[in-house]
Amino acid sequence: MAPANNKKNKKPVQKRKNDRQLRREKDLEELKELEQRVNEFDPSGATLFDELPLSQQTVIGLKQSHFTTLTAIQKKSIPLALKGKDILGAAKTGSGKTLAFLIPLLECLYRNQWTQYDGLGALVISPTRELAIQIFDVLRKIGRAHTFSAGLVIGGKDVQVERDRISRLNILVGTPGRILQHMDQAAGFEIGNLKLLILDEADRILDMGFKKTVDAIVQHLPRERQTLLFSATQTKSVADLARLSLSSERAEYISAHEKAESSTPKNLQQYYVISPLPEKLNTLFGFLKTHLKSKIIVFVSSSKQVRFMFETFKTLHPGIPLMHLHGRQKQAARIDVTDRFSESKYACLICTDIVARGIDFPAVDWVVQLDAPEDADTYVHRVGRTARFEANGRALLMLAPSEEEGMLERLKAKKVPIEKITIKEAKKKSIRQDLQNLCFKSPEIKYLGQKAFASYCKSVYIQKDKGIFKFTELPAEEFAVSLGLPGAPRIKFINSQKAKMLKNAAQAKESESELSSEEEKDEEEENGGKKGQAVRTKYDRMFERQNQGVLSQHYMNMIKDEAGGEDGDGDDDGEFMSVKRFDHRLSDSESEGESDGEEEDKETTAEAINERNTRLKITPTGPLVGLDGAPVSKRQAKAALSKKAMLRYKTNPTKLVFDDEGKPHALYEFEDEQDFMKSGAPEEQIKQFVSKESERMQELDQVDKVQAKEKKDAKKRKMKEKFAAAAAAAEEESDESEGYESEEEEEDAAPAKRPRKWFEDESEDEESSRKKSKREIEVEQPQTLEDLEALSMRLLGHD
Known part of the structure; x- marks a missing residue:
């Protein structure tokens, strides 16, 4: 019977094998046919996705996602990408660039029969988290019929969860920083078989901000x-192309709108208005009050400005829902704000350039740029959040008077048509007083205002295009008042720049020629001691000081000559004095000379010197003068004797030790070669040293072994004591259990004393028993006043 059953079971197994082989052969035929269609495809007449040489799975995903018609960039780039060409694609915002690289991605892996065992096949890099999330959502929609595994890795997510799953992915979408982190840390992340690399918003990824990471x-x-x-x-x-291992000859440059009159969509109306910096918030608030039934995006330069504007406008209630988005928010909050704004019909989103690229917010009516963009490319990306996919949109750019000329030139060179408008005074609403009240009542809002002021000033200062952003022309005080602040806060980087300027000015002053110094002196004499008839500050006097180190050299000469002088005459007549920090005094015969202090003390008379000596309590042995006979000022004497000024003349510090005979010698001394050879040949000395060290190490080993044995014995002894104590406790418990009374006897017996807790001591037991005894005092009915007093004393414990 057994052989008959085996024959019956063999037929289904053989049939399944034949079916798998037939399906495999059919798939290979379909792949060959698809390859042939790709090579022979002519994109000139294609207008629908169905007409492209795509796999059936991709076509199903496109239909279910309601993508039917090709855009200009998709029509030009997809056929070349399917043939394996490197693509540099440029198109206006909102023209469907995401599908232009996701469709070739799916087709490339499908035609290579990619499986989960082949590792990572395609890598998509995005500059921002929001854009990466959007790309991943589109990939999930159009790739739903494929069997590839895809993952999203961005900052703000759990790294360990991503690391556990990343080794099983075929497609990876993420930001540069997190992708590099997984490349360095994830053990199973294999990228040696990568077939396709995609960079969305490539110009932003390849610039200096991501340079090191992308490389x-x-x-x-x-x-x-x-x-x-x-x-x-x-x-x-x-x-940039060389960094990506591309050559300009091999890469295909595709521009869908290269010959277009404008680099922005035709259905986008663009305006700009000239508004002084202190009036911009008023203009924006009035704009929001008059566009309550609109969906608006407001771009500013920094996250601090976003926080300040959101908090203040939320309090002032412009009448439209407010949201804010910036890079310092947590990832969950950023995703929540993005979703809520996408679903809103009327709302205002205050944000930074974090959403300026690639993000698709549906039905945006206005894009308002409160702060000027850093360049024309950033302007194009900002206004691209509206007028997407043939929809209408409008954009408003607010420029300060100093920014108008430079920005208009950049936009004109970029083929951006923009029209100037003026805002009616009736539609403007001043909120300066309201902001001042808020800053006065709320320290938090005042703090945010100070940070917003500093961050805006810094954003203007660091811009490269100085033809647009002129930091020196900023009305700082007026701008601070417009934010509700009592005055312009101090900014650290501005103070540091001023310090650098002063330092450079000092160096330039020192390097001036003697001729220019003489001309300045002549001019000062002609002006009656007032240089250029201008107010002289402490910085001017500081830069005009000369020969500040001369007295230090004099003081060093005094130290050298203290034992008898250079000539050996031993001129030490007892006139050396040290009052406060002055060094020496000479005779009255050398009391006249030039002072090395300020310019007003060019000539010092004997009477002035004596007066100064009297004021400084100097004895009449001689005025304070230098070796050349010139009087020395108090400031110069301090500099001469200061430790900091003397450091340049001091040698390196040395440390001495004393031998048994009390003779000093250096801490570390090296023998000469001759002295070293007296002790024997180097080989013999090495052997002696090694033998001595071996003996010493053996002795130390013996000591260590003894100590280790003592520790081990002590540990065993403690363990034995612990086990003995546990056994004794067990015996006591067994004895107690044998002596238990019956239930009736326990009822008649007196209640046992409560065992003491681990945190109680005997004093607490006595206290509790005393209190109990107090509560059980038998009291007789008091008859007299003495009885009442005695009872009260008993109750108080004074027996």
Whole structure:
């Protein structure tokens, strides 16, 4: 019977094998047919996704996601990307660049029959977390029919969870920093088989902000791969392409709107208004009050400004829902704000450039740029949040008078049509008084205002384009008042810059020629001691000081000559004095000379010297003068005897030790070669040293062994004592259990004393028993006043 059953079971197994083989052959035929369609495809007449040579799984995902018509960038880039070409794609914002690189991604892995055992096949890098989330959502929609595994790695998420799953991914979408972190730390992250590298917003990723990170990522990737770069403002730099192992000859540059009259969508209306910096908040608040039924995005320069504007506008109630988004928020809050604003019909989002690139917010009516963008490319990306996918939109740029000329030139060179408008005075609303009241009542808002002021000033100062951003022309005081502050706060980086300027001025002053110094002196004499008829500050006097180190050299000469002088005449007549920090006094015959102090004390008479000596309590043995006979000022004498000024003349410090005979010698002394050889040949000395050290180490080992044995014995002894105590306690418990009384006897017996807790001591037991005895005092009915007094004393414990 057994052989018959085996024959019956073999038929289904053989049938399943044949079915798998047939399916495999069918899949190979479909792949060959798909490859042939890709090679023979002519994109000139294609307008729908169905007409492209795509796999059935990708077509299903596109239909279920309601993507049907090709855009200009998709029509030009997808056919070339399917053929394995490197692409540099540039197109206007909102033109469908995400699908232009996600469709070739899926097709590349499908045609290579990629599985989970092949490792990572495609890597998509995005500059911001929000854009990476958006790309991943689109990938999930159009790739729902495929069997690839995809993952999202961005900052703000649990690194360990990502690290556990990243080794099983076929497609990875993330930001540069987190991707590099997993490359360095995740053990199973294999990228040696990577087929496709995609950079969205490539110009932003390749600039200086991500330079080191991107270079480190590219070093890990294989050179034989396909690379796709997409952005609204694409880079053509040879250096950037070389960093990605691309050549300008091999890469295909595709611009969907290269010949267009404008670099922004045609259905976008763009305006700008000239508004002084102190009036910008008033203008914006009035704009929000008149556009309550609109969806608005407001761009500012820094996260501190976002916080201040959100908190103050939320208190002032402009009448429209307010949201804020910046890079210092936690990832969960950023995702929540993005989702809420996308679902809102009317709202105002105050944000930084973190959402300026690639983010698709539906139905945005206005993009308001309160602060000027850093360049024309940033302007294009900002206004690209509206007028997406053939929808209408409007943009407003607020420029300070000093920014108008430079910014308009940059926009004109970028082919950005923009129209100037003026805002009616009736629509403006002054909120300066309200902001002052808020800052007065709330220290938190005042603090935010100070930070917003400093961050805006710094953002202007660090901009590269000085033709637009003129830091010296900022009305700092007026701007601070417009924020509700009592005055302009002190800014650290401005103070540091001033210090650098003063230092440079001092160095320049020291390097001036003697001729210029004489001309200044002549001019000062002509002006009656007032240089240029200008007010002289302490900095001017500080820079005019000369020969500050001359007295230090004099003092060093005095130290050298203290034993008898250079000539050996031993001129020590007892006139050496040290009053406060002065060094020496000479005879009255040398009392006249020039002072080395300020310019007003050019000539010092004997009477002035004597008067000064009297004021400083100097004896008449001689005025304070230098070796050349010139009187010495108090400031110069201090400099001559100060430790800091003398450090330049001191040698390196040395430490001495004394031998048994009391003779000093250096702490570390080296023998000469001759002295060393007296002790024997080097080989013999080495052997002696090694033998001595071996004996010493053996002795130390014996000591260590004895100590270790003592510790081990002590440990065993403690363990034995512990076990003996436990056994004794067990015996006592067994004895007590044998002597238990019956239940009836226990009822008749007196209640046992409560055992003492671990935190109680005997004194507490006595206290509790005393209190109990107090409560059980038998009291007779008092008859007289003496009886009442005696009873009260008993109750108080005074027996």
